[in-house]
Amino acid sequence: MTDQLCVLHDSEAVSIRAASLVIGRSKIAQDSKGRFTLAVSGGSTPLRLFELLGTSFRKDIDWERVEIFWADERCVPPDHKDSNYKGAHDSLLSRVDIPPENVHRIKGEMPPEEGAGEYGEELLRCFGNSGLPAFDLVILGVGQDGHTASLFPDAASLSEEKRFAIPVYVEKLQSWRITLTLPVLNNAAAILFLVTGRKKAGILREIFENREKNPEYPVSLIQPVHGEAIWLVDREASSQLKGM
């Protein structure tokens, strides 16, 4: 597993570089396998990337051969303001010619256990049943507490080894979510972390000062077995890293 840390001027530069990486990865995957499997996160950080992919860079990707998934979802309907699907739909999916059958949203409107089970079956349908789903690229963010996707600190979800997707009740948010599990995330060919803003400087220092796996910081458990982890961070988020 190799980690690459790129510090860029600001969040716009992070989004532009991320778009370039997504485009590059899509070409590699489509040239070699005929399709590009991408899992995206929610939250605010990736929204500008989605917007760029849906506008300035729209023509740089063969959307017909993109299969899009989510790393996690809030247990809300797809038109709810908190829906990760809605965020990606409004900024990207509504602007590109991706076949509807290639949009594999997590059904947050279902009861959490059922929604997680349905998503797991969708992953089996899309990746076959010869082992873990292997995404070409997974885009992740990092919470100030070190969570990523919907894998939160010291949660039982961190030790799930069999299921591809599970429901998690997030105490501090008083809400249910559905998330991909660590074995699936760590089976990706590439993980792209997008971290911007001064509020993330502390957690980035914690993560990079000690590269040991630490369940207090679930993002530290994301260490692709065969793939690579690329960190795109802006100057504000990297301001507490040594040597920055």
Ligand code: 6PG
């Ligand atoms: C979610 C995300 C979550 C997010 C982090 C960072 O569903 O909220 O998957 O893991 O990536 O909380 O969120 P921001 O990008 O908004 O800082």
